[in-house]
Amino acid sequence: MANFVKTELKVKHTFNQRLKRHYLNDIQSVYHCHHYSALYTQLAIDANEEALLATAAEENFYVMLINYFKENNVEDIELKVILACEYYSVLGLGSLTVDVLSNNMSIVSSENSHIELGWIKKWKNYDKPVNYIGCGYVSAMLSAVLNHPIGTFETVELQSIVMGSEKTIFKSYVK
Amino acid sequence: MSIDRKKIIDDMSKIQVLGNSRGLIEAFNVYVNQLPTNFWNTFAERLVAKSNLDLVSDVENLLIYAARECGYHTGYGIITSEEWKAIVQPMVETTEDVLHGAFAVFTAWGWAQTEILELVPGEKMVVRAYDYYEADSVLYGRLDRKCAYMIQGVCSAFMALAYSGEYETDGSKALDFECIQTKGIECGDDYGEFVIEKRKE
Numbered sequence: 001m002a003n004f005v006k007t008e009l010k011v012k013h014t015f016n017q018r019l020k021r022h023y024l025n026d027i028q029s030v031y032h033c034h035h036y037s038a039l040y041t042q043l044a045i046d047a048n049e050e051a052l053l054a055t056a057a058e059e060n061f062y063v064m065l066i067n068y069f070k071e072n073n074v075e076d077i078e079l080k081v082i083l084a085c086e087y088y089s090v091l092g093l094g095s096l097t098v099d100v101l102s103n104n105m106s107i108v109s110s111e112n113s114h115i116e117l118g119w120i121k122k123w124k125n126y127d128k129p130v131n132y133i134g135c136g137y138v139s140a141m142l143s144a145v146l147n148h149p150i151g152t153f154e155t156v157e158l159q160s161i162v163m164g165s166e167k168t169i170f171k172s173y174v175k
Numbered sequence: 176m177s178i179d180r181k182k183i184i185d186d187m188s189k190i191q192v193l194g195n196s197r198g199l200i201e202a203f204n205v206y207v208n209q210l211p212t213n214f215w216n217t218f219a220e221r222l223v224a225k226s227n228l229d230l231v232s233d234v235e236n237l238l239i240y241a242a243r244e245c246g247y248h249t250g251y252g253i254i255t256s257e258e259w260k261a262i263v264q265p266m267v268e269t270t271e272d273v274l275h276g277a278f279a280v281f282t283a284w285g286w287a288q289t290e291i292l293e294l295v296p297g298e299k300m301v302v303r304a305y306d307y308y309e310a311d312s313v314l315y316g317r318l319d320r321k322c323a324y325m326i327q328g329v330c331s332a333f334m335a336l337a338y339s340g341e342y343e344t345d346g347s348k349a350l351d352f353e354c355i356q357t358k359g360i361e362c363g364d365d366y367g368e369f370v371i372e373k374r375k376e
Contacts, residue, residue, distance in 0.1 A: 089198030
């Protein structure tokens with residue numbers, strides 16, 4: 001997965017003056033802060049609904065990525081990986097690097113994470129992984145990049161910034 | 176009131192919130208994200224829908240609480256930001272102007288198309304929302320429960336920022352006011368309406 005040509009993601013931001021709504025590449029989006037994302041994550045943990053949070057993320061990010069690839073005629077797998085990682089950053093979620101990509105098992109790492117740095121800023125470290133939104137993104141990214149149906153992959157965190165690691169490592173495998 | 180609401184919305188809606196080389200958007204003293212509105216709605220609605228009936232109110236209160244903290248901390252970051260100082264501060268003469276300005280920013284940021292309908296300083300505020308993303312999921316029919324959790328939380332937080340004294344980093348003052356949603360687009364009303372009052376001990 002080396003020697004990629006760095007390609008910039010096309011980002012079109014629009015504001016509907018009548019409805020007062022923002023759109024990022026024609027998908028309605030909204031600014032929120034790390035307090036909001038941390039508290040939603042904590043709520044998912046407390047309710048034992050971490051999978052619900054990850055699935056909500058996966059469904060929405062899958063649509064976003066599929067739409068982007070389709071509208072921009074992106075079919076090359078390597079280019080899709082680059083663009084999907086850039087999209088993660090444009091959303092403010094941090095940085096992603098795909099270390100291993102395969103149809104059955106992939107490894108993705110993140111040296112910067114909105115969810116985890118936000119959690120640490122708010123509450124300090126935690127003894128369990130918390131980046132369920134990131135897990136959902138990675139699952140969506142792999143399905144979109146590899147042309148698999150949504151829901152193909154399960155993603156877990158092997159190590160986590162919020163637990164004290166230098167970077168978070170996601171492992172994805174076919175369900 | 177000297178607040179030019181249209182100008183604030185026009186100017187603040189044009190501000191591009193950009194990420195840094197680490198993929199993080201650091202602004203207003205918080206990490207900001209710009210995620211699809213449908214993501215937030217999906218999680219909130221499914222969580223409420225899955226909850227046992229006797230727990231629904233608790234879950235809803237926790238969703239509101241998330242927005243209270245968001246509104247309190249991010250709201251403070253906004254009203255102390257350079258953008259606020261440049262665009263809104265020159266129009267501000269009173270504490271009430273700060274609130275009117277904050278709701279214009281609330282609108283400009285795409286949280287909801289809101290404005291203050293009634294304001295009794297330090298006591299009560301009535302806010303109307305003419306359009307908001309939290310009502311989007313209802314495609315047909317109407318809900319029997321109001322679900323603008325984010326607006327409820329942020330309204331309470333803004334009132335606390337205005338009338339609860341100095342900002343505190345622990346966010347505890349965000350609980351000083353409580354908000355009741357009295358109307359909702361999701362319930363078939365023409366607009367959402369929110370009544371914010373000092374919390375009763």
